[in-house]
Amino acid sequence: MGKKLLIQHVNVPNIHTLQVYKENGGYASVEKALKSMTPNDVVEEVKKSGLRGRGGAGFPTGMKWSFLAKPEGVDRHLVCNADESEPGTFKDRYLMEKIPHALIEGMITSSYALGAKSSYIYIRGEYFYVARILETAIEEAYAAGYLGQNILGTNYSLDLYVQVGAGAYICGEETALLESLEGKRGNPRIKPPFPAVAGLWGRPTVVNNVETIAAVCPIVMMGGDEYAKIGIGRSTGTKLISASGHINKPGTYEIELGLPVEEFIYSDEYCGGILNGKKLKAVVAGGSSVPILPAELILKNDKGEPRLMSYESLSEGGFATGTMLGSGGFIVYDETTSIVKNLYTFARFYHHESCGQCSPCREGTGWMEKILHRIIEGHGKPSDIDLLWDIQRKIEGNTICPLGDAAAWPVASAIRHFRAEFEEYIKNPQGIKDVKHYYNVHQLA
Amino acid sequence: MAKVTIDGHMIEVPDGTTILQAARMIVEDKDYVGANIAPPTMCYYSKLKTSGGYCRTCIVKVTKGSEKDPRPMPKPVASCRTNVMDGMEVQNLTSPDVLEARKGVVEFLLINHPLDCPICDQAGECDLQNLGYGHGMAKTRYDFKRRTFQQIDIGPYIKLHMTRCILCYRCVKTADQITDTRVHGVMNRGDVSEISTYIKNVITNDFSGNVIDVCPVGALTDRTFRFKSRVWFTKPMDAHRGCTKCSGKVALWLKGTEVLRVTARKNVWGEVEDWICNECRFEKKNIHDWTIEGPRHIERQSVISANHYENLAQLKLDVQKQQKQLSALK
């Protein structure tokens, strides 16, 4: 059994209540931080822990916190990004739904570290029932004196609010989230300025993912150095992975970073192998945005070494042969999957979710979807593959926010690794309905 | 102050200057000889705060970040929203990557554009036409149905052809920054975003006519000028009148002595010099309302310029360029 820090008590009955949560060691980090540490001490521990953002980009959290501007007389804010809309990712929901106090405890301890007096949890519209769970938990925390004026008799005070979004993926991008939180249209801002300088209502703001914030509690409890011993290299600690697709045991798992991918897929502790004993064809390792990898490249890197579930190992080989840990949305495809159809689904998503501010993403995402639609409907042209490649290339790196890249990478990687399947699809559209066909193409590749 | 080099031309500019502004300063220098190295702009407007960053036509490559940190920037940057650093080196026309990426942007801007220039009032003074001509491809690779919208009259003066809009946000920022209230904005998202008013609201605000001038394409046009004439058959004159609301300094677009249209005066970068009020723009269509100053200078390369197509040598070069592009496509 790997180490568990976030969801070890998930099966304790009524762990969603403050009382049971406390009985299992909950809110100890608030006690410890507020009563025996300065805010700066907390930041230092987080720095030492090597914790990296769990929202997708993997930016070191301690460093992000230390960039927060602290002008005199200006409020600062901590905003939790609970927008979780990346296809394949459902780990934050699991944590908030099962153990809401883990997030609230993390919010209090982190807000204390940052000197925030009011903090926000921005949650996606479709999670309205989770928002209710959080609100109930927040009420409990106020009643128990963990929120509000003079928390635990100290002179630290904090108010915590939950804001429900209206269900737009783009509002997970941190500056679009801030716009939406301010009550405006959720368009990403043009940076600079960065939120650390001018964020919510123009004030210095830190935006962190749910899991990032929850991980601050064990870090404060065990100390940054201890936390850094868990995991591998610069990928410290544990990570929640939401596994879905053709596996025997889909669900959310907490892993120690550094676990071999092969073990994650095949061991009974985690995914439990491929459904119906079929063969593994491909994996999207970190949510729909990250490059898809064929079986041989996800299990082993280009040097033939086993690939591990860590930031470094998954990105080994760059985009030519590697991918990214991303948000931890682990989607597994068996040999019957059509990569082309899967790509169409992704492309449709990004087209639908583009905010429309910048031309390459606004126009390019729709164009790619139309071409892929034509291909899966059996009207594709041989030149379409190169055209798709060229469009994604002209979107990538040339947009205001990373949604443009997120739309481009799946297209690029599918063509890079499964070009033969696209060609076959276009040559033999009848084969679309024949599942075995994909099996054969895979054998060829 | 910061020293920046753009396409090999060095200039010293105050801190906080953007790459685009620096490039324009190089070109504006009276001693400057050379190509127009100022990146094309479709959404940036120097008179509108927070404009720019959307269209991505002004992208450039930063090959050296600064004297202190000489690393190149990993991605192309929007020159209209990126400040110069001391020692920065930038490539615009000299970078094949930039030209290629810009070609992509032009293509994106055009795939859903109706290309109805023959019936568009903006033709001849359209930034998108110019951009397509200068940086685009000769042929489109887009063979799907284009997005369409109903055209609407927003108030008595302004016509909105949403099909032509490139979502540059200039009109939104104009309404925010120079009129009392904004009654229009961007609705919906992605490629079905549209500029619209809230349920048939009308734009009548005193300075609202300026949205027509800032619109780089024919999405917002002057209803009082609609289909009156192609702009290149009109004669532009600088004129003024004593106006209590604005400077009263305008450009009149005449046919004989008939005032077909009144607009603000635009500078070499296509930006208005002074905002004008709706009274000057829409209500003063009699030549006696105005004191004529003299003919307006029009750049020779502009389509409006009478002799534009008489420059046969240039025309030949342009045709050759197009043919080369077309054969490259085959």
Ligand SMILES: Cc1cc2nc3c(=O)[nH]c(=O)nc-3n(C[C@H](O)[C@H](O)[C@H](O)COP(=O)(O)O)c2cc1C
């Ligand atoms: C289109 C888009 C969607 C995103 N969605 C989310 C999201 O749902 N949840 C999240 O935590 N981060 C999301 N991010 C990343 C955030 O912008 C930001 O990097 C993150 O919240 C930072 O938190 P972290 O440092 O704790 O990871 C998204 C980014 C983009 C570009």
Ligand code: SF4
């Ligand atoms: S990349 Fe897409 S989602 Fe991001 S700002 Fe541009 S249009 Fe909006």
Ligand code: SF4
């Ligand atoms: S209507 Fe014109 S000015 Fe307004 S966003 Fe569209 S193109 Fe820009």
Ligand code: FES
């Ligand atoms: S002019 Fe710079 S992005 Fe549009």
